[in-house]
Amino acid sequence: MTKPIAHPAVQFRSVAKRYGAVAAVHNISLNIERGTLVTLLGPSGCGKTSTLRLIAGLEHPTSGRILIDGEDVTHLSAAERDVSMVFQSYALFPHMNVLENTTYGLLASGMKRALAEQMAAAKLTAVGLAGFERRLPSELSGGQQQRVAVARAIVLEPKVLLFDEPLSNLDAKLRRKVRDDIRALQQELKLTVVYVTHDQEEALAVSDRIVVMQQGHIVQDGTPRDLYERPTDRFIADFIGNANLLPVAVLRCDGDTAEIALGGATLHLPCRGLGVGAALLAVRPHAIRIADPSGRPFGLSGRIRKAAYLGGHMEYEIAINGVSGEVFVIDGNVMAPRQIGAEVDITIVTDETALVPA
Amino acid sequence: MVLPWIVLTAAIYGIIMIGGFVKAIGTDNTPTWSYFLTAFGIGQGDHGWYFAGSAWNSLFTTLKVALVAMPLTAGLGILTAYLLNRQRFAGRGLFEFLTMLSFAIPGTVIGISYILAFNTPPIELTGTGLIMVMAFVFRNMPVGIRAGLANLSQIDKSLDEASLTLGARSAATLRRVILPILRPAVVTSMVYAFVRAITSVSAVIFLVSGEYNLATVYIVGRAEFGEYGLAIVYSAVLIVIIVAALLAIQLLVGERRIGRRDIMARRTPNAEQAKA
Numbered sequence: 001m002t003k004p005i006a007h008p009a010v011q012f013r014s015v016a017k018r019y020g021a022v023a024a025v026h027n028i029s030l031n032i033e034r035g036t037l038v039t040l041l042g043p044s045g046c047g048k049t050s051t052l053r054l055i056a057g058l059e060h061p062t063s064g065r066i067l068i069d070g071e072d073v074t075h076l077s078a079a080e081r082d083v084s085m086v087f088q089s090y091a092l093f094p095h096m097n098v099l100e101n102t103t104y105g106l107l108a109s110g111m112k113r114a115l116a117e118q119m120a121a122a123k124l125t126a127v128g129l130a131g132f133e134r135r136l137p138s139e140l141s142g143g144q145q146q147r148v149a150v151a152r153a154i155v156l157e158p159k160v161l162l163f164d165e166p167l168s169n170l171d172a173k174l175r176r177k178v179r180d181d182i183r184a185l186q187q188e189l190k191l192t193v194v195y196v197t198h199d200q201e202e203a204l205a206v207s208d209r210i211v212v213m214q215q216g217h218i219v220q221d222g223t224p225r226d227l228y229e230r231p232t233d234r235f236i237a238d239f240i241g242n243a244n245l246l247p248v249a250v251l252r253c254d255g256d257t258a259e260i261a262l263g264g265a266t267l268h269l270p271c272r273g274l275g276v277g278a279a280l281l282a283v284r285p286h287a288i289r290i291a292d293p294s295g296r297p298f299g300l301s302g303r304i305r306k307a308a309y310l311g312g313h314m315e316y317e318i319a320i321n322g323v324s325g326e327v328f329v330i331d332g333n334v335m336a337p338r339q340i341g342a343e344v345d346i347t348i349v350t351d352e353t354a355l356v357p358a
Numbered sequence: 359m360v361l362p363w364i365v366l367t368a369a370i371y372g373i374i375m376i377g378g379f380v381k382a383i384g385t386d387n388t389p390t391w392s393y394f395l396t397a398f399g400i401g402q403g404d405h406g407w408y409f410a411g412s413a414w415n416s417l418f419t420t421l422k423v424a425l426v427a428m429p430l431t432a433g434l435g436i437l438t439a440y441l442l443n444r445q446r447f448a449g450r451g452l453f454e455f456l457t458m459l460s461f462a463i464p465g466t467v468i469g470i471s472y473i474l475a476f477n478t479p480p481i482e483l484t485g486t487g488l489i490m491v492m493a494f495v496f497r498n499m500p501v502g503i504r505a506g507l508a509n510l511s512q513i514d515k516s517l518d519e520a521s522l523t524l525g526a527r528s529a530a531t532l533r534r535v536i537l538p539i540l541r542p543a544v545v546t547s548m549v550y551a552f553v554r555a556i557t558s559v560s561a562v563i564f565l566v567s568g569e570y571n572l573a574t575v576y577i578v579g580r581a582e583f584g585e586y587g588l589a590i591v592y593s594a595v596l597i598v599i600i601v602a603a604l605l606a607i608q609l610l611v612g613e614r615r616i617g618r619r620d621i622m623a624r625r626t627p628n629a630e631q632a633k634a
Binding site: 089 | 514516517519520521522523524525526527528530534535538539
C-alpha cells in the first residue's frame with residue numbers, strides 16, 4: 001500500500017531465456033502499464049509464449065529481472081506470484097465441477113469455503129455462467145469452458161491476467177464474440193492483461209498496445225494504429241495487414257516528404273527518416289485503386305492476372321507495368337468485376353501507404 | 359463359439375467351489391465338511407476359541423503380506439510413474455526400461471535371486487515376511503507404473519501449471535489435482551498388487567519358511583501329497599476372499615467421477631481441434 005502508483009504492472013529488464021544453446025527470448029525490456037491490454041504478437045516460435053510464461057513464473061529467466069507492481073519477482077515461483085493465466089487448453093480440472101474449479105485458487109490461498117463460493121458465484125454470473133455451478137467441465141461447450149477458465153482466473157483479482165491464445169480452440173463465429181467479451185471485461189474491471197496471439201486481426205481488435213516479436217526479439221511496440229499505419233520494417237508491414245511490398249527508389253527528401261519513383265510514376269510520402277536510395281513501399285491491398293484504362297501518359301497501369309469473387313469484395317492479383325512481382329488488391333466493386341487479362345489504370349492511395357527500409 | 363467357453367469356465371470354477379465339499383469329486387460325490395474343517399476348523403479350548411485348522415497360519419501370513427505389499431506397490435508404482443512422466447533427469451529412458459525388467463524375469467529366478475542376495479549377513483532376510491513383501495512389491499510394481507504412465511500422459515501438463523498459477527504449491531497440486539485424476543491407476547495397481555500377492559506361486563515358492571508359509575505354497579504342498587480335497591477347499595476360500603477384497607477396494611477408493619465419457623470425448627478442446 002505504501003508503494004507509489006507509478007510502477008508499471010509488469011516490467012522486464014533485459015530478460016533473456018535460453019534452453020541450452022537455443023535462445024527463446026533475447027534481452028528484452030518491456031513495461032506494461034496498469035489497466036491496459038497488451039498483446040504479444042508474432043509467428044509461432046517467436047518467443048511470445050515464452051515471454052508470457054516468464055511473467056507467470058512457469059519459466060524463469062536465464063538473465064535479467066522481472067518486476068510485477070514494482071516488486072522483484074524474478075525468483076518467485078508461479079504459486080507465489082499474483083498473476084493468473086487462462087490457458088490455451090483452458091486446463092480446467094476435469095474431476096471438479098464449475099464451482100469447485102472457480103473456488104480452487106481462493107481455497108488454495110486459505111479462504112473460508114463459504115466466502116470463496118460467494119465470490120466465485122459472483123464471477124460466474126459476470127461471465128454469464130450462473131446456474132452452471134454443478135456442471136462438470138465435460139458437460140460444457142468449448143466457449144463455456146473458456147468462460148469458466150476466465151472466471152477462475154479473475155476471481156483471484158490478480159495484478160496481471162495472462163491469456164495464452166484464448167481463441168484458438170473456438171470456432172470462427174464464436175471467436176469474435178469471445179474476443180469482444182474479453183475486451184469488455186478487461187475495460188470494465190480495469191484489468192491489466194497480457195494477451196498472446198499469432199492472429200494480427202485479433203491483436204488489432206482487442207489491444208491498447210501491441211508488441212510484435214520475431215525470433216525472440218521485440219521488433220515493434222506501439223498502438224494498433226502505429227503498427228498498421230507506420231510499420232518500422234518489412235516484417236511488420238507484411239505480418240500486420242498483409243501489405244504488398246514494392247521496391248522503390250527514394251529520389252529526394254524535402255523535410256518530411258520524400259519523392260519516390262515507382263514504375264513510371266512519382267509519389268510523395270512521409271519519408272520517416274529514410275534517405276535517398278532503395279526502399280520498400282508497403283501498400284495495403286485496399287490502398288490500390290483500379291480504373292478503366294484512360295490512355296494517360298503518366299501514372300501506373302497493369303494487367304489483371306487472377307481474380308476471385310468473395311461475396312463482399314473482389315480479390316485481384318495484378319502485374320504493374322514496370323514493377324517486378326504482382327500485387328494483391330482488394331476492390332469493393334463486385335457488380336462489375338474485371339476480367340483476367342484486362343488492362344487497368346492504377347492509383348495508389350498514399351495516406352494508407354508507408355515507406356519501410358529495404 | 360462363446361457358449362462352450364462360458365460353460366467350460368463355469369465348470370472349472372464350479373468344480374473348485376464344490377470339489378472341496380465332497381469326498382472325492384467325480385468318484386465319490388458324498389457331501390462332507392471334513393476338508394473344510396481340517397483346514398479352517400475353529401476349536402474351543404481352556405482359554406477360549408482358537409484357530410485349529412491347518413490352513414489358518416498360512417492364510418493369515420498371506421493376508422498380512424498382501425495387505426502390506428498392496429499400498430507399497432501402488433504407492434511406489436504411482437510415484438515412479440509421476441517421476442518418469444513429469445520430471446526430467448539424466449538416464450530417464452534407462453530407468454523406465456529397468457522398471458520393466460522385473461516383469462520379464464521368470465518368477466522362480468527372482469525367488470532364487472532374493473535368496474542368494476539376502477541369505478547372508480549383513481542383510482539376512484531369507485525366511486522372513488519382509489523378503490516376501492519385497493519380492494511382491496518389486497515384482498508387481500511395473501503394473502502400477504504402466505497404469506500410472508498411461509493415466510498421466512492423458513493429463514495435460516497445463517493442469518499442473520494452472521494449479522500453480524492459481525496459487526497452489528506442488529504438494530497441494532499433487533494432492534488436489536493429480537492424485538484424484540490418477541484414481542483409476544491407483545485402483546488398478548492396488549487390485550493387481552493384492553491379487554498377485556495372494557495368488558502367485560513362482561516368485562515366493564523358495565522364499566517361504568516354516569514360520570512364514572503362504573496360501574499358494576500350502577496348496578501346492580497339499581496337492582503334491584494327493585490331498586486334493588484340502589487343496590480345492592482352500593482355493594475356494596481364496597476365491598471368496600479375493601472377490602470380497604476387490605469389492606472393498608472398489609468401494610473405498612471408488613471410481614473416477616469425470617462425467618459422461620461420450621460427452622467428454624465430444625467436447626474437450628482437443629477433440630474440437632482434431633475436428634477443425
